[in-house]
Amino acid sequence: MDKTxxxxxxxxxxxxxxxxxxxxxxxxxxxxxxxxxxxxxEFADSESxxxxxxxxxxxxxxxxxxxxxxxxxxxxxxxxxASGAQNVQAVASGMAAISNTLMTIxxxxxxxxxSPHLFGNTFSFFKxxxxxxxxxxxxxNTDNLEEIEAAIDQNTVGFFCELITNPNMEIADLEKISxxxxxxxxxxxxxxxxxxxxxxxxxxxxxxIEIVSTTKYISGGATSLGGAILDYGTFNWRKNKVLGMYSxxxxxxxxxxxxxxxxxxxxxxxxxxxxxxxxxxxxxxxxLRFKAVSDAAYEIASFxxxxxxxxxxxxxxxxxxxxKAISDKMFTTNPGAMLTFNLESLExxxxxxxxxxxxxxxxxxxxxxxxxxxxYSTIYGTFSKEMKDKMGIEDNLLRLSVGLEGxxxxxxxxxxxxxxx
Ligand SMILES: Cc1ncc(COP(=O)(O)O)c(C=O)c1O
Numbered sequence: 377m378d379k380t381x382x383x384x385x386x387x388x389x390x391x392x393x394x395x396x397x398x399x400x401x402x403x404x405x406x407x408x409x410x411x412x413x414x415x416x417x418e419f420a421d422s423e424s425x426x427x428x429x430x431x432x433x434x435x436x437x438x439x440x441x442x443x444x445x446x447x448x449x450x451x452x453x454x455x456x457x458a459s460g461a462q463n464v465q466a467v468a469s470g471m472a473a474i475s476n477t478l479m480t481i482x483x484x485x486x487x488x489x490x491s492p493h494l495f496g497n498t499f500s501f502f503k504x505x506x507x508x509x510x511x512x513x514x515x516x517n518t519d520n521l522e523e524i525e526a527a528i529d530q531n532t533v534g535f536f537c538e539l540i541t542n543p544n545m546e547i548a549d550l551e552k553i554s555x556x557x558x559x560x561x562x563x564x565x566x567x568x569x570x571x572x573x574x575x576x577x578x579x580x581x582x583x584x585i586e587i588v589s590t591t592k593y594i595s596g597g598a599t600s601l602g603g604a605i606l607d608y609g610t611f612n613w614r615k616n617k618v619l620g621m622y623s624x625x626x627x628x629x630x631x632x633x634x635x636x637x638x639x640x641x642x643x644x645x646x647x648x649x650x651x652x653x654x655x656x657x658x659x660x661x662x663x664l665r666f667k668a669v670s671d672a673a674y675e676i677a678s679f680x681x682x683x684x685x686x687x688x689x690x691x692x693x694x695x696x697x698x699x700k701a702i703s704d705k706m707f708t709t710n711p712g713a714m715l716t717f718n719l720e721s722l723e724x725x726x727x728x729x730x731x732x733x734x735x736x737x738x739x740x741x742x743x744x745x746x747x748x749x750x751x752y753s754t755i756y757g758t759f760s761k762e763m764k765d766k767m768g769i770e771d772n773l774l775r776l777s778v779g780l781e782g783x784x785x786x787x788x789x790x791x792x793x794x795x796x797x
Contacts, residue, residue: 388663389458389573389574389662389663390574390660390662390663390664392457392458393454393457393458393659393660393662393663394660395457396453396454396456396457398446398450398453399435399446399449399450399453400435400446408653408656408657409446409447409450409653409656410447410653411447411649411650411652411653412438412441412445412446412447412649413649413650414441415440415441415442416439416440416441417437417438417439417440419437424437425439441646441649442641442644442646443641443646445646445647445649445652446649447649447652447653447656448466448646448647448649448652450652450656451466451647451652451655451656451659452464452465452466452604454656454659454660455573455594455604455606455659458572458573458574458659458662459573459577459578459579459586459606460577460579460608461579461586461606461607461608461609462607462608462609462627462628462629462632463606463607463609463627463628463629463632463636464604464605464606464607465604465605465607465632465635465636465640466590466602466603466604466647466652466655467602467603467604467605467640467645467646467647468601468602468603468645468646468647468648469589469591469601469602469603469645470567470569470587470588470589470590470591470592470601470602470603471497471498471501471589471603472603472643472645473587473588473589473603473604473605474498474501474567474587474603475501475505475643475645476605476635476639476640476643476645477565477585477587477605477635478501478506478511478534479639479643480619480631480634480635480639481533481534481563481613481616481618481619481631482506482509482511482533482618483510483511483533483617483618484509484510484511485510485531486511486512486531486532486533486617487511487512487513487514487527487529487531487532487533488502488506488511488512488513488514488532488533488534488535488536489513489514489516489524489527489528489532489534489535489536489562490502490513490514490515490516490535490536490537491515491516491517491518491536491537491538491541491546491548492515492766492767492768493538493541493544493546493767493768494538494541494542494767495538495542495567495755496755496756496759498538498567499763499767502536503763514527514532515766518537518546518548518553519546519548519549521552521553521556524553524556525556525560528557528560528562532560532562533562533563533616534562534563534564534565534585535553535557535562535563535564535565536565536566536567537550537565537566537567538566538567538569538570539566539567539568539569539570539571539576540570540571540692540711540712540714542570542714542741542775543690543714543716543751543769543773543775544690544767544768545690545691545692545697545699545714545715545716546699547692547699547702547703547706549702550564550566550581550582550583550706551581551582551705551706553582554581554582555582557582558582561615563584563585563611563613563631564582564583564584564585565583565584565585565586565587566578566581566583566585566586566587567586567587567588567589568583568586568587568588569587569588569589569592569593569741570592570711570712570714570741571707571711571712572588572593572594572662572666573662574662574663574666574667574708574709575666575670575707575708575709575711575712576706576707576708578606578608579608579610581706583608584607584608584610584611585605585606585607585608585611585631586605586606586608587603587604587605587606588603588604588606589602589603590602590603590604590655590658591603591740592740592741592742593658593662593665593666593742594655594658594659594662595651595654595655595658596654596655596657596658596659596661596662596665597658597665597743597744598740598742598743598744598745599654599655599658600648600650600651600654600655601651602647602651602652602655603647605635607629607631607632607635609628609629609632611629611631612624612629613629613630613631614630616630618634619631619634622634665744665780666709666712667709668780669712669713669742669778669779669780670709670710670711670712670713671709671710672713672778672780672783672786673691673710673712673713673714673715673776673778674691674693674694674710675783675787676715676776676778676783676786676787676790677689677691677693677694677715677717678694679787679790680715680717680790681694681696683790683791683794685719685720685724685794685797686717686718686719686794687717687718687719687720687772688717688718689715689716689717689718690715690716690717690773691711691715691716692711693707693710693711712742713741713742713777713778713779714741714742714775714776714777714778715775715776715778716773716774716775716776717773717774717776718770718772718773718774719772719774719797720772721771721772722750722752722753722771722772724772724797725750725771725772725773725774726750727796727797728774728793728794728797729748729750729774729793731792731793731796732748732789732790732793733789733792733793734746734781734785734786734789735747735748735776735786735789735790736748737749739754739755740777741777742777743777743779744779744780745779745780745781746776746777746778746779746781746786747776747777747779748774748775748776748777749774749775750773750774750775751769751773751775752764752769752770752771752773753771756769
């Protein structure tokens with residue numbers, strides 16, 4: 377039975393994601409979309425294969441799995457139901473989502489405005505990969521609206537930021553930045569990996585394009601690597617020197633048209649169907665897991681703040697965070713599982729890490745297991761001191777990604793390690 381618009385509005389996040397139907401009914405009645413591992417799809421005759429390649433079918437078929445695949449498409453449909461995006465493109469990793477997005481909008485001589493406080497590979501992609509292609513990334517303080525405005529000119533193709541910067545734990549006030557970007561005809565591109573759709577609605581705060589590393593929450597516990605690019609269809613790309621040449625249709629912006637028909641398939645960083653299967657299951661438990669780890673992170677952040685050995689805690693829902701008001705405004709829950717804390721020195725950070733028994737020493741975020749890392753010596757370990765200073769990476773900072781273990785067990789592990797410093 378078809379749902380009315382008001383039925384959809386009343387449905388919870390998990391209902392929308394779980395109830396999302398396949399595009400075509402499975403011939404065996406499978407209840408979860410099967411894994412279509414095949415590379416190619418067969419057609420009955422030459423007319424129908426030609427129609428598929430020329431986009432002349434009423435319901436598009438799959439032709440080749442680098443281009444589209446039923447299992448991957450099913451995950452994209454769940455992400456659409458979760459976010460309200462007009463178009464979603466799943467890709468091989470979060471970095472593939474970032475690079476495919478940027479490659480869709482840039483040309484030699486253009487510029488992008490961004491905070492310098494970025495995940496290490498994103499910074500490296502901006503600072504090195506893009507700059508050798510003639511694309512300038514203008515780093516600004518996203519707390520300063522005048523600085524953002526001054527950096528924009530007629531060749532600015534986008535404003536980029538991470539929703540909560542990793543590991544600096546800052547939030548750009550998107551609601552305030554959005555009118556400024558709209559007045560200058562600049563799209564807002566947000567990497568929302570740190571708080572997924574059940575805690576944050578990107579389009580409500582002005583994002584035109586949203587990028588997610590689905591390796592994190594969506595994968596259902598670090599099962600697989602993946603990424604997604606979401607287009608809300610809210611930006612008119614006519615002034616973009618490249619995208620302005622593409623036509624805009626009711627179903628697809630010039631951005632999604634070029635991304636899907638040219639960039640994603642030419643770069644070939646497609647999502648694997650096995651990954652799409654795991655991540656579709658991850659989507660179904662996302663709300664439940666996100667709420668549990670976010671509440672646990674708040675409790676652990678509060679606990680750490682009360683320990684004398686801890687100098688500072690970074691978690692935007694804490695009263696002590698200068699982003700608390702923005703955090704409460706933007707997020708419908710506690711803001712995720714990532715928190716940071718500072719000890720007296722780098723040596724104390726190493727000592728604490730070495731004493732932990734339950735918490736694992738590993739990179740990644742939003743595993744079901746709690747993970748700790750010293751970003752200065754690892755993720756940013758090969759950057760020069762000058763670069764680390766520019767990115768605001770402190771040598772006495774630890775990053776914790778809280779998992780699904782019992783909160784009291786995690787507190788005991790942290791306390792016994794603090795006792796040994
Ligand atoms: C905010 C953010 N964006 C993007 C990425 C890259 O994601 P992936 O490792 O899936 O390529 C990460 C990885 O940690 C991240 O934290």
